[in-house]
Amino acid sequence: MLAAILAIAAIATFFGLLLGYSAIRFRVEGDPIADQIDSLLPQTQCGQCGHPGCRPYADAIAKGEDDINKCLPGGEPLVLALADLLGREPVAMEVKEKVPVVAVIDPNACIGCTLCLQSCPVDAIVGAAKQLHGVLSGECTGCELCLAPCPVQCIHMVPVAEDIPRWRWPYPGGHAQGTKPVTPDQKAA
Numbered sequence: 001m002l003a004a005i006l007a008i009a010a011i012a013t014f015f016g017l018l019l020g021y022s023a024i025r026f027r028v029e030g031d032p033i034a035d036q037i038d039s040l041l042p043q044t045q046c047g048q049c050g051h052p053g054c055r056p057y058a059d060a061i062a063k064g065e066d067d068i069n070k071c072l073p074g075g076e077p078l079v080l081a082l083a084d085l086l087g088r089e090p091v092a093m094e095v096k097e098k099v100p101v102v103a104v105i106d107p108n109a110c111i112g113c114t115l116c117l118q119s120c121p122v123d124a125i126v127g128a129a130k131q132l133h134g135v136l137s138g139e140c141t142g143c144e145l146c147l148a149p150c151p152v153q154c155i156h157m158v159p160v161a162e163d164i165p166r167w168r169w170p171y172p173g174g175h176a177q178g179t180k181p182v183t184p185d186q187k188a189a
Contacts, residue, residue: 033086034062040081041071045121046143048072061086069093073141101142101157103135109154116146116155 038058049070051057060066061082068082069091076093083090103124105116112130117123124140127133137160146155 031059031062034058036085037061037082040074040078040085042073042078042141044073044141044143046073046141046145048143067091073143100160101144102137102140102160103142103144103146104156104158105133105135106154106156107132109152111152111154113151115149115151119145119149121145 034055035058038055041054041058043054045053047053049057049066049072051060051066057066057071061068068086068088069079070093071078072093079093080090082088103116105125110127110132112127112132114127114129114133116133117125117127121143122139122141124136125133125146126136142157142160144157147153147157
């Protein structure tokens with residue numbers, strides 16, 4: 001019995017040392033700029049930027065393969081933060097800013113299939129199998145990824161009520177219409 005325990009301990013020690021050596025010898029360095037960009041992104045994994053998630057978008061920005069103005073959930077504040085991090089000029093959002101929307105589930109039509117729960121990248125939909133589902137409106141990013149999998153089309157996108165934090169001054173020729181945002185240097189001039 002003692003011999004078996006010692007043999008297993010020796011094998012575990014050998015493989016532990018082998019794994020430790022491999023981790024040092026074959027270490028893959030990440031891109032620190034991509035890591036910083038990824039930490040700024042909203043992590044909604046919605047795909048509205050044209051990439052399958054936030055990390056691939058961060059990698060593309062770091063390599064210079066994509067621009068900093070494609071993340072709709074991050075919006076203008078994210079563009080300004082990325083421009084500051086990368087030392088670039090802020091640019092207008094490439095994706096036209098649309099009216100903010102949130103998913104709403106029709107309680108009379110929901111069959112509790114859980115397909116919308118599985119497709120939501122931010123876990124804004126709550127519910128259980130064969131039970132009515134609901135949407136946490138404060139968490140919903142309006143990415144519309146829950147619409148396609150719903151077999152009964154009981155999910156609808158409705159505009160978010162305009163309140164003080166979401167209100168923007170409606171001026172012609174402003175950032176929402178495609179001009180460059182005003183930087184702090186331009187405000188001082």
